[in-house]
Amino acid sequence: MAGMRNDDRSIVSWFAFAAAIAALVVAIVGVRDDGGESAAPSGNGGGAPPTITVTMFDNFSFSPTTVTVPTVGAVIHLVNDGLLPHNMEITALGLTSPVVQGSQELDWEIGPFAAGSYEFVCPQPGHAAAGMKGTLVVTESTGTASTDATEHAAATDEMTASQMDALMLGVAQQFPAVTEGHGGDVMEPTVLPDGTKEYVIVAKIVKWEVEPGKFVDAWTYNGVVPAPEIHVLTGDKVRLVLKNELPDSTSLHLHGVKVPNIMDGVDPYTEAPTKPGGEHIYEFVAQGPAVGIYHSHHNAQEQIPDGMFGAFTIDEMPIPQKLIDKGYTKVDKKVNMVLNDAGVIGLSLNGKSFPATEPYTLRVGQVMLVNYLNEGLQGHPMHLHQPSGWVIAKDGVPMDEPTPTDTVFIAPGERYTVLYMGQEPGVWAWHCHILNHAETPEGMRYMVTALIVER
Numbered sequence: 001m002a003g004m005r006n007d008d009r010s011i012v013s014w015f016a017f018a019a020a021i022a023a024l025v026v027a028i029v030g031v032r033d034d035g036g037e038s039a040a041p042s043g044n045g046g047g048a049p050p051t052i053t054v055t056m057f058d059n060f061s062f063s064p065t066t067v068t069v070p071t072v073g074a075v076i077h078l079v080n081d082g083l084l085p086h087n088m089e090i091t092a093l094g095l096t097s098p099v100v101q102g103s104q105e106l107d108w109e110i111g112p113f114a115a116g117s118y119e120f121v122c123p124q125p126g127h128a129a130a131g132m133k134g135t136l137v138v139t140e141s142t143g144t145a146s147t148d149a150t151e152h153a154a155a156t157d158e159m160t161a162s163q164m165d166a167l168m169l170g171v172a173q174q175f176p177a178v179t180e181g182h183g184g185d186v187m188e189p190t191v192l193p194d195g196t197k198e199y200v201i202v203a204k205i206v207k208w209e210v211e212p213g214k215f216v217d218a219w220t221y222n223g224v225v226p227a228p229e230i231h232v233l234t235g236d237k238v239r240l241v242l243k244n245e246l247p248d249s250t251s252l253h254l255h256g257v258k259v260p261n262i263m264d265g266v267d268p269y270t271e272a273p274t275k276p277g278g279e280h281i282y283e284f285v286a287q288g289p290a291v292g293i294y295h296s297h298h299n300a301q302e303q304i305p306d307g308m309f310g311a312f313t314i315d316e317m318p319i320p321q322k323l324i325d326k327g328y329t330k331v332d333k334k335v336n337m338v339l340n341d342a343g344v345i346g347l348s349l350n351g352k353s354f355p356a357t358e359p360y361t362l363r364v365g366q367v368m369l370v371n372y373l374n375e376g377l378q379g380h381p382m383h384l385h386q387p388s389g390w391v392i393a394k395d396g397v398p399m400d401e402p403t404p405t406d407t408v409f410i411a412p413g414e415r416y417t418v419l420y421m422g423q424e425p426g427v428w429a430w431h432c433h434i435l436n437h438a439e440t441p442e443g444m445r446y447m448v449t450a451l452i453v454e455r
């Protein structure tokens, strides 16, 4: 898998890519017409300042993170969704709002000001450093723009159809947005004198950029989300050295991988918790095939969604004869897609949220094998517009009879292995079909990527 990403991106130029995605967005949202129910921004016609809602959260974030206002100014309706005091400071303009106490809200009038782009932060001690910041875009035109409001209903009410279209286009054109960090690449083992493959797994907190500018304190293995993929072969002697650099204890469970009970990684039953600063060794002989996950089994409802998960695969999944007969003779590309929806990472594919998700490319006739692995707290129906696929394994067990799918529902903990063959060239949307996991009034978000099929 290493190096695949650069190859992928070189196949289409960035500009062509953005244009293709833009066309895709237009196609998706084309059903909404300008005479629809959207209201114009209040008072905008006469040049009066519009009201824009900005919500502040105790996870040190603003929503939306990009606020677009006209040069005439705006009323910022500040809502504190948390319990801590928060407020908003546009440092370069010398503007600071009153402090908003927990669960309170207030209106803050700002402007007029010159067109430009200005950072805003929460000036409460430590909040900006924790990532509580955003961008105020001042434009000559009117606007109430945002790129990631959670107050979607309110945002929709304040937008015209054209404004909504412009926002959606803006988000789409960012795809694939560049962010720091890339998870899930295959980890190389240290081979010990007796042939054992040793992997050192360091549990630690790092700043992880889920989407452009949104850094969270992710709980990781080896500093990336998802953790590096561990891929071994049947018969391999495997040794995992877990080093705990977290402030809490932890343990490492091998989900969907056959191991002796004592290696199951479930404290306090099969082992004592590995304390901060501690180390634990897991040893077993690989028995494949397997499409598994290694993840925390200690306060897992927080440690896993916060980032402590990675694929653990053994051997390659066999292609059923029925599909070989249909021309699926070999796998040209392998993709692990780890789903998440909670913790500091939130709704994401492989630790990233659209438009920062990774696009995939495939040539007509090539075959892509996708392992979907759900590490979230809810099920996700993953839908690839085209090509439709064939499920060839469930939880790492090969199926004699493949089943066709264009939407595969993956419950928490489940793994499905699906083969797709590139057929019709184009940019094909690929997303969770719980629609608010994929779409907002401001454009596509969260669990969305694309498959680009080329001749």
Ligand SMILES: [Cu+2]
Binding pocket: 379, 380, 381, 432, 433, 434, 437, 447
């Ligand atoms: Cu979903």
